Amino acid sequence: MGASALAPVDDAAPAEPAAASSDLEVVELAAGFGGHAVFRRVGFRVARGESVAIIGPNGAGKSTLLRSIIRLIEPTEGAVRLVGQEVRMLRERELRRLRSRIGFVFQRHNLVARLSALTNVVHGAQARTDGPRTWLQSLAPPALRDEAMDCLSRVGLAHVAGRRADRLSGGQSQRVAIARMLMQRPQLVLADEPVASLDPSAGEEVMSLFAGLMRTSGLTVVFTTHNLHHARAYADRIIGLAGGSLAFDLPAGAAGEGQLARLFGARDG
Amino acid sequence: MRPSRFERPGAVTFVFYVLALAFLIASVGSVDLSVDRLVHGVPRIGDLVGRMVPPDLSRLPSIGARLLETFQMAVVGTVIGIAASLPLAILAAKGLSPHPLVYVSVRGLISLFRTVPDLIWALIFVIAVGLGPAAGTLALAVDTVGFCGRFFAEAMEETDKGPREALTALGASRIGMVCSAVIPQALPSFINTSLFSLEKATRSSVVLGLVGAGGIGIELKVAMDLFQYRQAATIILAIFILVLVVERASTWLRAKVL
Structure with a gap:
């Protein structure tokens, strides 16, 4: 469970190196649009079964x-090793196969x-x-339909199976999206601010359900969030990202209020 | 300072306006459309209508059979055209086409189908497959591809990108993504376009007979050439009823399905 030594880390000591084998290793990664880098030289590692929150300002x-x-x-630039595969080296068909294992x-x-739920x-x-x-x-x-119904049951929505997706509430829609992800039988789950579009009450409910399912299934999870409470409550580790660079990588318990607040303040700085 | 009520055009815009106006005036002169001709022409229409009344219903069964053939040409041509449009539209949709070269080529082909009038396609197919409704049906199918191909592609381009990204992220194939995320979203637009296409094909199928490509058009031409205006009136009324029924049914279906 450790940050890559290649990533710029400040403010606090990096988390302990991974004891278990890692499901995800990001090495000096960079990406951007039209010559403008969105992030650069980002590196971290996520151990099997670990839950990692990535936080940072817009x-x-x-x-x-x-x-x-x-x-x-x-x-x-950089490299990504995901469930044992070098992602940037994969051809289209291999990439598809890999994606099928990643929720x-x-x-x-x-x-x-x-379409229906x-x-x-x-x-x-x-x-x-x-x-x-x-x-x-x-x-x-029939086997596939039964499995899909089971996934809907796991998110508590078997009763809306036949309802069109555009007739579902925001919270229900996000739960159906989680059920779709479960249907993949994923080995690792990536979640991009999974409750940011929901009202606070629905957001809490969905986040709690999501984290519970991940914990029960023993899945490796990486999720991004603006919500510091979610990061502390549901992650084993918190990675801070600011201005396109890694700001810190800490065990959730070690991330102090001031440190987290400074990260969001960095947007204007 | 208060802005002026009208903006003064730039020099280039002003020259363009002057040239456009000059072309319009020259065109009116060229087409020889004069008030004198209109004044003398309108009473002649009245005279013609007078000679068409009452319509001659003696050949109604054979006119009915021709009308049915016309409608069948429209239906079969439209269905073939829609079936051919779908794969072409996928290849001609930005973000779905596998390669820019394929995109440009298929867009070009669809434009060709659309810009060449259906009467010319009918002439080509009469030469290719001979006189009769088969030539007309093929002409209508090609015309439908030109119409539906473009609008199907645009409907798919306008669909929400989110579900596409979700399907791509979970490892779906391109065809799986198109069939699961794109086509269901574009379906209302497909149905709308297809119904318009059927209306358009019904109107077109009426005139294709003029070049021997089947349908009721040839009956009308013969009746007019032989000065059988009362019989021509029956044919025109039959065409009017057919087009009206198809348009009404299409509007009803559209409201029902969408």
Whole structure:
């Protein structure tokens, strides 16, 4: 559980090096758009079963970093080793296979609005079941439908399986998105501010459900958040990102209020 | 300072306005459209309408059969055109096309299908497959590809990118992503465009007979050439009813489905 020695770390000592084998290792990673670097020389390691929160002000590069890990955005420099694979070396088919093992929860649920909750969850099996069987729940074989129903039950939404996604509340939509991610049977989960688009009450509920599911399944999780309470309550480690660089990497218990507050103050500095 | 009520055009804009006006005046002269011709022409239309009344219903069964053939051409042509449009539209949609070269080529092909009038496609298919409704049906199919291909592609480009990104992130194939995230979102627009296309094909199918590509158009031409105006009136009324029914049904379906 440690920060890469290559990353600039200030303010506090880095967390202890990983004792267990790591599921994710980010080395000197950089990414940007049109010649402008969003983040640079970022490095950290996430051990199997660990939960890591990445915090930082708007524009710090949190979402871009998470997307770069599975190449939804192509990194410009550095390396990513994800569940034992060198991500930047993978060809398209291999990348697809790798992505199928990595759950990704977006800030907005990103469900297909006109389709039912159940169909959206069935989509989670696309990478392991080729062809039209995962395009619509009505085409899915019974085993796949049962599994999707089970995923919906795990997020407490079996009763809305037939409801169109655009008729669900914000909290329900995000829970369906989590069920879709569970349907992938992921080995590691990346979550980009998973409750930022929800009201505080729904946000607490969904975050608690999400963290509970991850803990129960023993999954490795990396999530970004603005919410310091969530970072402290649900993460084993907190990584601070500011101005496109790593600011600190600490065990959750060691991150002090002042340190976290200074990170958000850095936006204007 | 208070801004002026109208902005003074720049020199280039002013020259453009003058040239456009000059071209319009020259064009009115060229098409030989005079008040004198209109004054003498309108009573002649009245005379023609007088000779069309009452419509001759003696050939109604054969006109009905031709009308059905016309509608069948429109339906089959539209369905073939829609089926061909979908894969072409995917290749012609930004963000879905596999390569910029494929995008430009398919866009060009769709533009060609759209810009060449259906009557010319009918002439080409009459030469290729011979006289009759098959040529007309193919002409309508090509015209439909030109229409639907463009609008299907634009509808897919305008869909929410979020679900696409979600499907890509979970390892879906390109075709899986298109069929699961893009087409369901674009479906209302597809249905709308397809119904407009059927209306358009129904109107077009009426005139394709003029070049021997099947349908009721040839009946109308023969009736007019032989000065059988009462029979022509029946054909025109039949066409009017067909187009009206298709438009009404299309509006009803649109409201029902969307």
